[in-house]
Amino acid sequence: MTLLYSEVEEELRAAVRGLLADRHPPATVIARVEAASPYDADLWKTLARDIGVAGLLVPEELDGAGATAREAAVVLEELGRAVTPVPFLTSSVLATQALVAAATDAAAPLLTALATGQTTAALAVSFATSPYVFPATGAPGTAAGGAVTAGTAGGAASAGTAGEAVTVGADGTLSGRVRAVAGADVADVLIVPASGALYAVDAADAAVNPLVSLDMTRPVADVTFTAAPARRVAEDLEPLRTALRYGAGLLASEQLGVAEWCLTTTVAYVKERRQFARPVGSFQALKHRLADLWMEIVQARAAARNAADALATGTDTDTAVAIAQAWCGTVAVHAAEECVQLHGGIGMTWEHPAHLYLKRAKADEIALGTPAAHRTSLATPAGLPSPPA
Amino acid sequence: MTLDEAAIRDRARALLAEHDPARTDRVTFLRARFDAGLAWVHYPEGLGGLGAPRELQQVVERELEGTPQLDVGKMGIGLGMAAPTILTFGTEEQKRRYLRPLWTGEEIWCQLFSEPGAGSDLATLATRAVRDGDEWVVDGQKVWTSGAHLSRWAILVARTDPDVPKHRGLTYFVCDMHAPGVDVRPLRQITGEAEFNEVFLTGVRLPDTLRLGEVGEGWRVAQHTLMNERVAIGGAPGRRGGGLMGIVARTWRERPEIRTHDLHGRLLHLWVEAEVTRLAGARLREQLAAGAPGPEGSGMKLAFARLNQALSGIDVEMRGEEGLGYDDWTFRRSDTVDFVGRGPGYRYLRAKGNSIEGGTSEILRTIIAERVLGLPAEPRVDKDVPWKDLPR
Structure with missing residues (x-):
């Protein structure tokens, strides 16, 4: 490693x-x-x-x-x-x-x-779906009648309902609606969880309705299927859980990149910007904030690398991914917020790109499970059992 | 010749064959290990090393598991600060004289840097060293000296030229702690014990052969020492869920009655922080081993202090009634530095020192901001003023 x-x-x-x-x-x-x-x-x-x-x-x-x-x-x-x-x-x-x-x-x-x-393809699940809404055993939760397909175990379910809204009709077509799907608006093919299995649907056979999204550089869309022709690509939802975990682990690296840009850009700005006849970056109040942020990013890099390595080798994967997500999501948001604040008025303008990073960081914090959802999943590996309900 | 893993293993096995640890006394074994170059393999041959890559040390440690080990609690200053400084700035004679007994623990080292009037602003220190022929005469007072009462030697920074700006008038010495005029007095801490000392230096005569580096170069030498200290404090390897986190988690598991959702959430936060800090330390060690030292050392100490203080605080809080007690306020001199020993109250109080010793967290943040991020320095009023003319 x-x-x-x-x-x-x-x-x-x-x-x-x-x-x-x-x-x-x-x-x-x-x-x-x-x-x-x-x-x-x-x-x-x-x-x-x-x-x-x-x-x-x-x-x-x-x-x-x-x-x-x-x-x-x-x-x-x-x-x-x-x-x-x-x-x-x-x-x-x-x-x-x-x-x-x-x-x-x-x-x-x-x-x-x-x-x-x-x-180009997209997973037709809400971008807020955490890997923990699916049972790890690979046995999908099924309700009477088979209408509801994805298990909703875990407290994170409310933050991201999985593919439960789509069902397979008697003729093999898919019907239902999935909210807040990322990448659907540029996808040729949608990979859809329905009735406990995964299906591929041509995007042309679905109604993709882009939403006005917080993250302007990765908007989400509502996707509606009405008797859409579908090909089954997996017999259960285990591949979906695997993909969500994989995505969550790698999202940490995207968050690292966001945070690094915010720190680098802010440091460059406070070196240039002068008030009180000196660069504002020479004030200790700002220097110490940026030093703390730098350290958070040092830790984020180690955690993101560790998650990527765990996903590459297949060892310690669940824990490494959860640690990286629990840390990096928060760090990216902190970095973007500091970036806006330490740019002063400029940071609040549409013209300056800081807001693009803030919006990405905040949306990424929700994407594929919130830091809280990932932390909660660590109770067992950490040996910190939950208190009685 | 660069040594590979197999060659190191062979050497370790040869050492064990020649000096059966079961039948060799501790010091004899450690001396033999030093002479075999297996003390710190990245050090040069003849000085306890083999000039091998640093990461091969792990091979040695694996092979020599169960043999007499170093008492790192007592030897921290020697191993982490004095040794790398002697290696970098010492003469050949100095290296040969000091490194072996330092490593075997036969001679303990302490650090005479801070003074009552010079803490974060170390360069303003006032202890004077005045040249007298082949000797230096040292007068002054040092403070926060861990283990001074056990030490044979100290690393000392003293002012040799008061007429130049503060950073330029310093010289670095090895101080003989047995020399006449060295007076060590315990300094009682908030924990009740005295891990630190005050050291009064009155007319202490040190031969010039005890000088490390050039006259007036003391600040540069001291910087080297302090960087190593911060890596040593913050960069200790650990295992997941180990250290203070492990102690807190064990209490949590053993006592279901203390569990609340609020505490659980905070503990999980701290567990994640402990783990990312451990990973950052592991990454830093990888960079060091690959010969590309990152600037992360100062940051590790910062992170370690914050984490230790948070964990030791929650450890007291979650014990409820038991947290109202304390194990022992008896005044005593401790002979080892231990962050995870004794009771939760002691650990909580001792951890308060983590953000002060070896550079306060505030100073470390400034170092990171200026040296890593390249932010401009605060306007300095003392920079070009001769030390003797500084306002006090």
Whole structure:
């Protein structure tokens, strides 16, 4: 195990960072969020195909790169650092991992299409869904009549209801509605949990209604299925749980990238900004706040690397992911809030990109389980049993 | 020649074959281990090491498990501060004279840095060292000296030139704690015991051969020592859920009657913080082993202090009635530094020192802000003023 970055990982980082610096300055993002869709299709094509990030997590035999969570994590750090509106997390991590974990013949051609970046997918669950709403055994919770498909065990259920709203009709079509799905508005294919199994539905056969979203660089959408034709890609919901955990673990790296940008940008600003005839960054009140934030980010990097390594090796995965999410979600929000505050009035303006990071950080805090949901899941591994109810 | 894991293992096994730990007394074994280069493998040959990569030390520790070990509670200053400073700034004679008995624990070391008038602003210290032929005559008062009453030697910073600005007039010495004029008095702490001392230096004569580094270079040498101290305090390896967290978690498990939802939430917060701090320390050690030391050392001490104080505080609080008691206020001199020993009240009070000793948390934040983040320094009124002209 290593918590450092390998040479290959650093090369991948340099490639992604170079491309984003070139093609994706903050001003571009601000202009994009006011367009109909913030997604940058050309940029995604270059990232997905030329740099090859779309196929990172797809096995080599299905034309992917067969890389691990460690490399995907480095890509997410860079995408977080630039709040890049591309569907890497939603398609190349979440949807892809669900299909990889399903390991079915039906999933294989989809994975090949995803690997090339020609097809984009999204998991049709609320972005607020934590990995803990599904029973770890792989046996989905079923209610009488089979109408409700996903278990809602755990206190986090209220923060993210899983795919319970979609059911499979007698003719094999899907009907129902899922709220707050991330990446649905750019997906060609939706991976839908319904009646205890996973289905693939062409996005064209569903009604995708983008919502006015807090995170303008990764909006969510309500997705409605009305007798939508569907192909079954997994027999149970275990691949969905695996994908949510995988996504939660890697989201920590995106949060790390967000936090790092906020710290770097703030430090640069307080060195320049002068009040009382000196740089405001020379005031101890500000220096100490930034030093504390720096330390939180040092810890976040270790936790995010540890989660990525655990996902890559398959050891200690649940605990490592929960620790990373319990810490990094809060740190990213703290970093973004400090960024706004320490920029003073400028930080409150639409023109300055700080708000894009604040919105991403706050939405990420809810995404794939809140810090509280992840902390609660640690009671058992920590040996800290809950008090009686 | 760089040594690999197998070569180190062979050496450790050869040591065990030649000096059966069951039939060798402790000091003899430790001396033999030092001479075999297995004390600290990254140190040079002849000085207890093999010039090997630092991470190979783990191989030695594994092979020599169950053999006589160092008393690190007593030897912390020597191992963590004096040794790296002697290695970097000492002459060949000094290295050969001091490192072996330091490592075997035959000679204990303490630190004579802080003074009543020089704490966070260490560079303003007033203890004078005046040259007299081949000797230096030292006069002054030092404070917060852990283990001074047990020590053979001390690392000492003294003012050798009061006419230049404060950072430039300092020189670093090894102080003979047995020399006439060295007076060690216990300093009672809020825990009731005296782990620290005040050290009065009156006409103490130190030969020039005890000087470490050049005259006037004391600040640079002391910086090296302090960086090592912070890594030593904050960077100790641990296991998940170990240390103070382990003590608190055990109490929680053994006493269902104390469990409340509020405490549970706070404990889980602290457990996560303990774990990310441990991981940050592990990452820092990996960077050190890879030869790319990060600036994380000062931060680790900061994080360690905050965590220890929070955990030791909740440990007292959650015990309810029992938390109203204290194990023992008897005044005594302790001969070891122990953050996890004794009762919860003692641990709570001792942890208060964690954000003061080895650089206050406030000073560490300033160091991080200025040296890591590159933020501008506070305007300085004392920078270019000769030390003797500073307002006091």
